[in-house]
Amino acid sequence: xxxxxxxxxxxxxxxxxxxxxxxxxxxxxxxxxxxxxxxxxxxxxxxxxxxxxxxxxxxxxxxxxxxxxxxxxxxxxxxxxxxxxxxxxxxxxxxxxxxxxxxxxxxxxxxxxxxxxxxxxxxxxxxxxxxxxxxxxxxxxxxxxxxxxxxxxxxxxxxxxxxxxxxxxxxxxxxxxxxxxxxxxxxxxxxxxxxxxxxxxxxxxxxxxxxxxxxxxxxxxxxxxxxxxxxxxxxxxxxxxxxxxxxxxxxxxxxxxxxxxxxxxxxxxxxxxxxxxxxxxxxxxxxxxxxxxxxxxxxxxxxxxxxxxxxxxxxxxxxxxxxxxxxxxxxxxxxxxxxxx
Numbered sequence: 001x002x003x004x005x006x007x008x009x010x011x012x013x014x015x016x017x018x019x020x021x022x023x024x025x026x027x028x029x030x031x032x033x034x035x036x037x038x039x040x041x042x043x044x045x046x047x048x049x050x051x052x053x054x055x056x057x058x059x060x061x062x063x064x065x066x067x068x069x070x071x072x073x074x075x076x077x078x079x080x081x082x083x084x085x086x087x088x089x090x091x092x093x094x095x096x097x098x099x100x101x102x103x104x105x106x107x108x109x110x111x112x113x114x115x116x117x118x119x120x121x122x123x124x125x126x127x128x129x130x131x132x133x134x135x136x137x138x139x140x141x142x143x144x145x146x147x148x149x150x151x152x153x154x155x156x157x158x159x160x161x162x163x164x165x166x167x168x169x170x171x172x173x174x175x176x177x178x179x180x181x182x183x184x185x186x187x188x189x190x191x192x193x194x195x196x197x198x199x200x201x202x203x204x205x206x207x208x209x210x211x212x213x214x215x216x217x218x219x220x221x222x223x224x225x226x227x228x229x230x231x232x233x234x235x236x237x238x239x240x241x242x243x244x245x246x247x248x249x250x251x252x253x254x255x256x257x258x259x260x261x262x263x264x265x266x267x268x269x270x271x272x273x274x275x276x277x278x279x280x281x282x283x284x285x286x287x288x289x290x291x292x293x294x295x296x297x298x299x300x301x302x303x304x305x306x307x308x309x310x311x312x313x314x315x316x317x318x319x320x321x322x323x324x325x326x327x328x329x330x331x332x333x334x335x336x337x338x339x340x341x
Contacts, residue, residue, distance in 0.1 A: 050221030096166030
């Protein structure tokens with residue numbers, strides 16, 4: 001699997017608006033806000049890469065910079081092998097950009113007419129435009145609604161039309177900025193499945209998306225980067241993210257019909273938490289393993305006291321725990337709130 005996106009100390013700063021007093025006293029003082037700060041990420045071909053962060057963390061700025069809509073102050077990036085600063089035209093031919101903004105369409109036109117307009121902007125010939133529009137409408141499941149006016153589309157249909165527009169040029173990389181924002185949970189789930197099954201697995205595309213929805217990131221993404229205040233706090237697979245929480249590992253051990261006496265003896269040996277009864281009539285306990293007390297030692301104690309084990313599974317740390325630890329935000333649903341100190 002080859003690299004499709006790679007950034008090298010990518011930095012973007014915006015000039016900060018000065019007050020009138022500052023203009024008069026220090027007219028030549030330049031103040032800036034750093035939106036993304038020395039970002040280094042690597043995205044492999046054919047994977048879904050998620051950029052996870054709270055509002056204002058720099059997600060949209062990073063995507064716009066990779067799409068050549070913004071010029072970085074420092075550093076650079078390669079998208080499909082092209083430099084975003086020196087080869088911006090080649091980059092734009094390689095990408096599609098899905099914006100979650102209903103105002104980007106002409107509501108009085110049909111979905112098909114909107115796509116025809118954007119195909120003309122991409123210098124499509126009439127024959128190529130008509131053929132490709134039929135393909136993308138079929139791809140997103142709007143072939144029977146292509147001649148409806150956009151104002152009559154549901155929110156989910158508008159988002160699918162946005163994906164169809166992004167897929168018009170048959171890009172290698174599809175950038176998506178919070179694709180399920182404002183969608184109800186069922187439509188959001190269906191859209192995530194569509195991205196995975198149709199765009200990535202069916203079309204072989206790479207997807208780079210930003211989100212602040214932890215469930216979406218956990219369900220959809222092969223690899224994640226957590227960004228906060230413009231800096232990448234962590235990057236890797238979900239398993240690698242969970243490993244950041246430390247050496248403690250939670251395990252669920254299912255005991256086969258233990259008696260009250262056995263449970264009292266076991267509690268004297270090590271601490272545990274009793275979970276819900278198992279489906280097979282046993283009792284499930286939760287233990288915390290580390291280097292001094294590995295899971296094998298818990299099992300040895302249980303077996304040594306003539307206990308019978310029906311199953312043992314590791315319970316990974318949630319992405320919410322990792323996110324809260326790295327950013328100081330508590331995440332709930334699709335919103336993030338900074339913890340008060």
